[in-house]
Amino acid sequence: MPIGHVNAAKFIARLLPEPHETDLGGEPAHHLLATTHADRVCPPSGHSINWTDCYASADMLPLTHKADLLLEPNGKPRPIPDHLVGEARERAERVGRQAAWIRQEAHRRGLH
Numbered sequence: 053m054p055i056g057h058v059n060a061a062k063f064i065a066r067l068l069p070e071p072h073e074t075d076l077g078g079e080p081a082h083h084l085l086a087t088t089h090a091d092r093v094c095p096p097s098g099h100s101i102n103w104t105d106c107y108a109s110a111d112m113l114p115l116t117h118k119a120d121l122l123l124e125p126n127g128k129p130r131p132i133p134d135h136l137v138g139e140a141r142e143r144a145e146r147v148g149r150q151a152a153w154i155r156q157e158a159h160r161r162g163l164h
Contacts, residue, residue: 068114072163076115076154085118085154086110087146094120095135118160119151127155 066082067073077084090106093099099106110118124130127150136144158164 066112066114068116068158068163070157071143075158077150080148081115081154082118084147085140085151088144088151089118089121091136091140092133092144093129095133097105099136112119115154116163119154119158122151123155126143127152133148133160 068076086107089110090103094101094106101109110121113121122130125144129152130147131146132141132144
């Protein structure tokens with residue numbers, strides 16, 4: 053009998069308990085972090101997964117997990133890929149700092 057695959061993300065709550073969700077940026081932060089993740093991993097030359105799917109896969113995660121997508125293991129923002137220029141590069145720099153703050157604040161609050 054074949055064993056089906058289960059998407060673990062279905063079991064991860066997207067929203068953090070209040071007041072944490074609001075304090076860490078709420079829906080605007082979800083959008084910025086998911087957008088920046090998709091921009092980073094989908095260069096204009098193409099990617100095996102399209103931008104919309106990259107965005108959606110990040111958007112289903114809680115803020116703390118979205119932040120981790122943009123951070124090195126030490127909590128510092130990942131280097132910005134060369135394909136990001138102009139407004140996208142500026143956003144990636146700003147959102148990288150925001151992700152580091154979210155991770156630091158979540159750690160201080162005991163959130164995972």
